[in-house]
Amino acid sequence: MSRFVKIRSFSSARSLYSNLTSKQLNFKQCKTYVLQDNLQKEALLLDPIKENIPFYLSYLGYHGLKLKYIVDSHSHADHFSASFKLKDLTGAKYVMHRSAPAPRVDHHVVDGDILEIGDNKIQVIHTPGHTPDSISLYTGSELFPGDTLLIGGCGRTDFSGGDPTQSYESITKKLFTLPDSTRVYPSHDYRFNEVTTIGHEKKTNPRLANKSKNEFVEIMENLGLPLPEKIMEAIQINSSTVLEDQIKLPTYSQLNEVKLISPETLKELKKDKESVLVLDVREPEEFEDEKLKGLKDTVNIPLRSLVTNVHQFEDYKNKTIVCLCRSGMRSATAASVLSGYGFENVLNLKGGLLNYYSS
Numbered sequence: 136m137s138r139f140v141k142i143r144s145f146s147s148a149r150s151l152y153s154n155l156t157s158k159q160l161n162f163k164q165c166k167t168y169v170l171q172d173n174l175q176k177e178a179l180l181l182d183p184i185k186e187n188i189p190f191y192l193s194y195l196g197y198h199g200l201k202l203k204y205i206v207d208s209h210s211h212a213d214h215f216s217a218s219f220k221l222k223d224l225t226g227a228k229y230v231m232h233r234s235a236p237a238p239r240v241d242h243h244v245v246d247g248d249i250l251e252i253g254d255n256k257i258q259v260i261h262t263p264g265h266t267p268d269s270i271s272l273y274t275g276s277e278l279f280p281g282d283t284l285l286i287g288g289c290g291r292t293d294f295s296g297g298d299p300t301q302s303y304e305s306i307t308k309k310l311f312t313l314p315d316s317t318r319v320y321p322s323h324d325y326r327f328n329e330v331t332t333i334g335h336e337k338k339t340n341p342r343l344a345n346k347s348k349n350e351f352v353e354i355m356e357n358l359g360l361p362l363p364e365k366i367m368e369a370i371q372i373n374s375s376t377v378l379e380d381q382i383k384l385p386t387y388s389q390l391n392e393v394k395l396i397s398p399e400t401l402k403e404l405k406k407d408k409e410s411v412l413v414l415d416v417r418e419p420e421e422f423e424d425e426k427l428k429g430l431k432d433t434v435n436i437p438l439r440s441l442v443t444n445v446h447q448f449e450d451y452k453n454k455t456i457v458c459l460c461r462s463g464m465r466s467a468t469a470a471s472v473l474s475g476y477g478f479e480n481v482l483n484l485k486g487g488l489l490n491y492y493s494s
């Protein structure tokens with residue numbers, strides 16, 4: 136066949152001419168993938184873990200690859216992401232879904248966006264359910280679903296805003312519509328499997344094959360899995376720029392005690408400027424996001440420097456403090472920390488500014 140045959144579709148273009156290869160880089164249950172263009176020497180790292188940073192850098196250096204994108208498929212609860220550190224070390228762009236709570240994300244993607252590695256187009260598919268910010272990457276013949284779809288399973292839906300109904304829709308209406316031959320490389324496997332296909336999972340996945348939405352939800356709501364060790368520590372650190380020694384991170388139950396406030400109630404409360412302090416705990420550079428501007432009459436103290444600045448709010452010990460951030464994750468930590476310092480009425484803006492501006 137002529138090399139210059141007309142390209143008929145995205146997937147055939149890739150299978151005929153692609154220089155894109157992928158490789159799994161961790162030797163454990165948490166998987167990190169590198170997608171690399173071997174001609175133009177560009178690479179994307181998916182779900183890098185903190186303890187393997189030297190190995191990733193060696194791999195990239197040995198193969199002469201320029202790291203273009205670092206992608207977290209979702210906010211991880213079971214390990215510490217390497218993304219902040221790798222971004223600083225390499226200058227690569229950090230990519231997450233628009234609803235991700237983390238600061239310092241350079242490129243917020245939504246469903247249908249394309250990431251280019253060399254001439255290869257990698258499609259972003261928003262697949263919420265395991266978490267609200269879960270994305271899958273699709274190259275035209277390979278799928279990297281994060282934790283949304285696992286080999287013979289799927290990501291749990293019982294924490295971090297997980298939703299079994301959304302998970303079912305993401306898998307059956309999006310991922311299962313890809314060609315059966317699509318090779319699938321999940322971000323976890325607990326049984327030493329490496330790859331599956333869409334066709335195989337459609338036929339054999341015990342949670343999904345011939346299961347209705349209701350049956351799937353019933354299964355997911357009765358898994359009875361223990362919470363991962365360090366779950367709240369990992370979520371809070373991966374969703375902020377705090378370091379372990381900058382702040383004593385609240386526990387799961389302490390975070391659950393934080394009272395929430397709706398955007399509507401906050402708008403009402405803000406009318407009484409004397410008795411309410413609104414505290415925005417985002418990083419200063421996040422104020423450049425035109426769509427998530429800071430509110431009027433607020434104080435900005437990033438979460439990482441909250442403890443050293445707590446004396447500033449002494450006058451509000453018996454008044455109301457409303458904490459807010461991008462999605463409500465970091466501000467929950469801030470609210471819990473302030474309650475621990477004896478502030479009596481600390482509230483967290485539910486869903487953060489993403490929710491405030493959409494409601």
Ligand SMILES: [Fe+2]
Binds near residue numbers: 209282
């Ligand atoms: Fe996960």
